[in-house]
Amino acid sequence: MxxxxxxxxxxxxxxxxxxxxxxxxxxxxxxxxxxxxYESQATIWVLRASPELTSSNPEDPGTPVIQTVASQQTELFTQLLQSDSFIRDVVERTSQRSTLERAANETKLLADVRKHFSVETLGTNMLRVSYTTSDPRTPVEMVNAAIAVRTERVLQARVTSTAAVGTLYRSEFDAAQKQALDAARELDGFKSSHPGTLTATDEAHQAQLQLAIDFAQARLSELRGRADRSAVAAAVLEMSGLEFEVVDEPRQQTTPSGxxxxxxxxxxxxxxxxxxxxxxxxxxxxxxxxxxxxxxxxxxxxxxxxxxxxPRVSVGAGAGGSELRPALAAIAFDDGDSPSLSA
Incomplete structure (x- = not known):
């Protein structure tokens, strides 16, 4: 130490x-x-959509969800921020659009914008989206644009999913309708071939054919209802606004924060x-x-x-190495009277 x-x-x-x-x-x-x-942030209240308004197939339960709705929405927002197309759409809706158009390296600019976003979960049904930068006007524009672009993309994805489910229901409806028509033709053929009094066996067979028609009609009604619900589910969720609601709007800060x-x-x-x-x-x-x-x-x-x-011993320039020993001996045994050797 x-x-x-x-x-x-x-x-x-x-x-x-x-x-x-x-x-x-x-x-x-x-x-x-x-x-x-300067920082601007928005607090968002989220709810899980009612199962009656979702377009999922009830016959396919899928993987059970163990995340909270806020963590799901936070993960969704975070993943959207990782894509350049999402950040580009956000920037194009703000005053930084001209900067993006003049940027020599667009990828670097988008990456820099991405680093200033932050999404965090505040509870089971609440999350916060914030943006920080040195310009006091930019954060509120970025947060509002990010929320708007996110809403549009989610609705577009929901419409696409609803259309896919609707197509599935229509194909199932066509198959069920064909079965109903086949059952009806078979029943008509049986009635035309048995005009008289029916035996017990014929009555049982006719009852089976009628039951097949009733089952096919019930199946058609069920599929028609599912198709109708899937067609209006996205529109109902969009109009209700309860699934994703901004409770604290982003504001422009006049003093430094964040x-x-x-x-x-x-x-x-x-x-x-x-x-x-x-x-x-x-x-x-x-x-x-x-x-x-x-x-x-x-x-x-x-x-x-x-x-x-x-002492320092000086030897002449022309002296050889053999003269060094006598010089050292003279110094060692010098009694003070003999002169010192010099060059």
């Missing part, structure tokens, strides 16, 4: 510079995010990054100091007295 404190004291100016740059930039960015972000979470996250990231850089600097500084200078060892040797010196 001592060597890290020593390294921190040694590089305190660098540490202050790093913290000033990283923390200053992060806090400035967090303040800018908080002070220049940027608090992003600002806090940005500030925390900058603080963590600054602390990490300082810790890395102190660690590397302590490691290099131990490797190069050995500060603890030098501190322990500081009280030692000088016990020897090594």
């Amino acid at each position: 001592r060597r890290y404190l020593t390294a921190a004291k040694r590089y305190w100016l660098v540490i202050l510079a790093i913290l000033a740059v990283v923390w200053g930039a992060g806090l400035a960015g967090a303040y800018h995010e908080y002070a220049n972000t 940027g608090g979470r992003a600002a806090v996250l940005l500030a925390l990231v900058s603080l963590a990054a600054g602390a990490l850089l300082v810790a890395l600097l102190v660690f590397v500084g302590a490691l290099l100091a131990d490797h190069v200078a050995g500060p603890l060892d030098v501190g322990r040797l500081a009280p030692a007295r000088l016990f020897a010196t090594v």
Whole structure:
């Protein structure tokens, strides 16, 4: 721990510079995010449609639904926001349409718009759709356009599904009608072939033929009713407005809002990054100091007295390596009277 404190004291100016740059930039960015972000949101009340108004085939129960209606609608809205065509339709209904038309990279612009949308579940029957950006007018336009495009697409899908179910019912109705006509012709043929008094066996057979006709007529009436209900189900749901109702309309905000979470996250990231850089600097500084200078060892040797010196020996430029040994011997045994060797 001592060597890290020593390294921190040694590089305190660098540490202050790093913290000033990283923390200053992060806090400035967090303040800018908080002070220049506007949010508009809509609260929506949703209900599950009555089974009497749905166009599903009652003979096909399908998979049981275990999600709440709010979570279903939230998932639906989230999935729609993942498609570029949905985002494009939304943007084209706002003041950002000209920006979309001039965009050099439309995909990037749509992805940027998608990131500013947020859909969250508030309860079993309530959800919230919000949009945040730096322009105070854009959020309310985006939320209103998203809700409108979602409603149109859901109704279109419902009409398509209703048409498919209606086609199925018509095919079943045609088959049942053919069976009824065949049963009626068979009964007429039986009556024409047995004009007199019928035996017990013939009466039983005639009763069976009549029962087949009655069953076919009942089947026709049931299929006709299902086809009629499927034809008007989408229109009834559209006119009622109870399945998807906006209880809190989006409003244009005059003061910044919605940027608090992003600002806090940005500030925390900058603080963590600054602390990490300082810790890395102190660690590397302590490691290099131990490797190069050995500060603890030098501190322990500081009280030692000088016990020897090594003089510099100058050898002439023309001298060979064999003359170095006599020169060192002369220095070692010099009594102070002989002159020193020099170049």
